Amino acid sequence: MKALLLLLISVFPLPAAETLHVYTWADYVSPDVVEKFEAKHDCKVVIDTFDSNEAMFAKLKAGASGYDVIYPTSYMIEVMDAEGMLLDLDAAQIPHLKNIDSGVLEKIHDRSMKRSVPYTVGYAIIASRKDKSPSAATWAVFENAALAGRMTLLDDMRETIGAALKSLGYSINTRNEKELAEAQAVLLKWKKNVAKFDNEGYKAGLDSGEFLLVHGYSGDLFQVAQENDKVALMIPQEGVTMSCDEMVIPKTAKQPALAHAWIDFLLDPEIAAENMEWMGYLCPNTEALKKVSPEFLHNPAVTIPDEIKAKCETIQDLGADLAKYTKVWDAVKG
Known part of the structure; x- marks a missing residue:
């Protein structure tokens, strides 16, 4: 049979x-x-x-x-x-x-x-090793030279330029070239302190302590914080991308x-x-x-304070003006 x-x-x-x-x-x-x-x-x-x-x-x-x-x-x-x-x-x-x-x-x-x-x-936020880094919830933390080589920024043009724009009080969807030039200057200053631009390794690096402060996606960082009580999630007071x-x-x-x-x-x-x-x-x-x-x-990665949420924006399609962002990103990454 x-x-x-x-x-x-x-x-x-x-x-x-x-x-x-x-x-x-x-x-x-x-x-x-x-x-x-x-x-x-x-x-x-x-x-x-x-x-x-x-x-x-x-x-x-x-x-x-x-x-x-x-x-x-x-x-x-x-x-x-x-x-x-x-x-x-x-x-x-x-x-x-x-x-x-x-x-x-x-x-x-x-x-x-x-x-x-x-x-x-979701949101693009920051997270830190609370045992080894400052707890200030502001984009200005990337200016901290004491953390040089131990921080990461997202390897994402709109998210990271958006973070710099928010730090200056500007819209993440601005088409103003002067504001974008200011954001470029901010990112070049931050670049001196970051280990790399990264979309994946920051999770394991934060968990292990290789990185002390990272820019990342809220869900990813939620998962790391759930498994490691030394990780703190922070929502920059200037607002974030939603x-x-x-x-x-x-x-x-x-x-x-x-x-x-x-x-x-x-x-x-x-x-x-x-x-x-x-x-x-x-x-x-x-x-x-x-x-x-x-x-x-x-959890702060899921529900953020109303006063900060009011400053958050969603990324919009900019059409031909996206080329202005590409120019900034090429200058920063180059």
Whole structure:
């Protein structure tokens, strides 16, 4: 019987499980949540990661395809939408769309969720080794020569130029060349003290004590602080960038139905609550927020003071004026 079964399988092979290809940021979906989705839909989820919106966009424009769900930040969705890269979503396949916080929808490009669905709201903040570095919550800490070689800034043009602009009291979306020149001077001053511009290694470096102060994403730093009580999270008093990462399905997706199922699964309140407690980012899901722990909501990486929140801004698409930022970034990195 066993031999016959093997013969039948060799002649009539079992159909391969469908594979969902996800392109997202590192540590952005709980492995347990992935396993639950795979079990529910009898499929395989393959996750590739990017470390900046610009790198992701450049890869896609260079011809990379095969991704079914991508997680751009709201401002990059404007660009991708204008380029005709995104599939219209079928709301009937995503019944949990009703859980998205309407207040967040008011701040993003696709308010009707025609082609994108909010996933997280996060901030670019700073964190330090509280046993070895100052506790002042200000962007001016990067001027501290005593920490030279032990600090990092994000290797992200808009985030890091935005930090310098905020330190000067300017908008992170300014088009004013004089203000951008001042931000460039600030960054060149900070550059003398930082070990490197980095989007990944800062987490392990802060945890180990290699770095004493880092600029990073709130969810990443939340995860480090959860595991290391020597790490303190700080929200610069001048304000920070606030971003909304969203889920989109590219027109080149090979599994659009499975992609819709993935988005709906992540919006399920039980799943969303589990997922956000693992990754450390707030999901704008009104029903899920009723299911998370009070400790999660009180964490400074998740809920920031109202007086600072009033100074926060979301990064916007600047169109042709983005070249002004590229010029500053090339001067700083060069």
